[in-house]
Amino acid sequence: MVLFSEDHIQETNRRGRIEVICGSMFSGKTEELIRRLKRAKFAKQRVEIFKPAIDTRYSEENVVSHDSNSIASTPIDSSASILLFASEMDVIGIDEAQFFDNGLIDVCNQLANNGIRVIVAGLDMDFRGVPFGPMPGLCAIADEVSKVHAICVKCGQLASFSHRTVKNDKQVLLGETAEYEPLCRECYLRAMQNDQEQEASDK
Numbered sequence: 001m002v003l004f005s006e007d008h009i010q011e012t013n014r015r016g017r018i019e020v021i022c023g024s025m026f027s028g029k030t031e032e033l034i035r036r037l038k039r040a041k042f043a044k045q046r047v048e049i050f051k052p053a054i055d056t057r058y059s060e061e062n063v064v065s066h067d068s069n070s071i072a073s074t075p076i077d078s079s080a081s082i083l084l085f086a087s088e089m090d091v092i093g094i095d096e097a098q099f100f101d102n103g104l105i106d107v108c109n110q111l112a113n114n115g116i117r118v119i120v121a122g123l124d125m126d127f128r129g130v131p132f133g134p135m136p137g138l139c140a141i142a143d144e145v146s147k148v149h150a151i152c153v154k155c156g157q158l159a160s161f162s163h164r165t166v167k168n169d170k171q172v173l174l175g176e177t178a179e180y181e182p183l184c185r186e187c188y189l190r191a192m193q194n195d196q197e198q199e200a201s202d203k
């Protein structure tokens with residue numbers, strides 16, 4: 001269990017800030033988001049969670065982490081909708097932030113400037129290793145960024161890359177163990193090379 005240094009986080013005073021939790025698939029991003037949100041809820045803070053309407057892997061109404069440690073949430077179509085729901089809140093959680101439009105960066109700034117604590121979780125890179133959607137921008141404006149890691153399924157080192165194990169070029173592909181595996185840089189590079197060789201021999 002990784003413990004984050006949070007001595008500086010005000011649990012009770014209403015003070016705006018942006019926290020980003022990023023990493024690969026299976027790195028525990030959603031679990032860490034839920035841990036922070038549940039703790040805020042426990043402190044009687046008003047908490048609201050948003051996720052893109054596209055993420056319907058498990059349920060329409062819940063942010064569900066891989067260990068079923070779920071928390072109720074609101075699925076929304078565009079980042080601007082968050083502002084409509086946010087006014088009465090102390091803490092806003094945003095899950096799967098990589099699937100939102102780039103307007104999310106400005107939305108998070110506005111929320112934090114209005115005294116709301118914003119906690120954003122998302123994939124930092126897509127399966128090609130390219131920064132994903134609004135995530136790089138969110139990391140730039142964040143007060144605090146926590147990069148969490150999975151374990152490489154090939155060698156056991158810390159993993160930062162999500163390797164897609166099925167052939168599909170679409171950036172947005174939701175899935176579980178059947179479609180992705182977490183890999184370290186070395187194993188990811190080797191896997192991508194194998195994929196390319198495979199593709200060439202298929203032609």
Ligand SMILES: [Zn+2]
Nearest residue numbers: 152155184187
């Ligand atoms: Zn590895």
